[in-house]
């Protein structure tokens with residue numbers, strides 16, 4: 001009886017041992033699988049992070065490109081203000097340019113948008129005792145500018161100089177057709193179109209007051225290199241009061257001022 005009991009105990013103990021070993025093995029297996037899963041998750045998340053980094057850097061590049069495009073567009077930005085239209089040897093008017101004109105006396109015309117300010121300015125000069133003032137030249141059609149330019153060249157050619165020299169001398173004071181502000185209708189020449197004008201009361205008055213009527217001396221002596229035109233005391237261009245004031249404050253000619261506006 002005792003023997004039988006012992007036998008049963010032995011068998012049970014053996015079974016227990018086997019069972020515990022099985023459990024141990026299972027736990028080790030589960031532990032290993034768990035560690036593997038954690039590793040796998042870590043590796044995958046690292047990979048995703050890397051991919052995301054690549055994506056962000058390409059996004060930044062794209063954004064930079066967009067930004068650059070905006071900046072360059074801003075640089076090329078057109079100044080839409082009609083008062084600031086730039087006409088010079090680098091910016092000629094199209095052949096078919098046709099401003100809306102109005103007569104300021106029997107023969108002379110200007111762009112109708114400046115006629116009022118021009119006549120107010122001349123009246124103010126007269127009111128302050130300057131009677132010796134008149135508009136010698138205002139709007140010129142491109143056709144008329146052609147005649148003026150060619151006549152001047154022919155005049156020079158009579159002195160027996162070369163055509164190149166005649167053209168050079170002519171272009172110092174007469175712009176090529178389409179390259180003159182007179183073709184625009186926004187500029188006038190006063191009195192005899194002569195250097196003596198700088199010694200006149202009228203010139204002094206204009207220097208102090210023309211900006212109040214929106215006019216500027218378009219070709220100052222110290223800006224010859226930029227405007228490409230000799231010092232012209234008699235040539236006054238309308239740009240509007242606020243631009244005239246700003247240009248004086250910045251000491252800029254129209255070419256410089258337009259560049260300044262494009263950048264700011």
Ligand SMILES: [Zn+2]
Nearest residue numbers: 182188189235
């Ligand atoms: Zn002029």
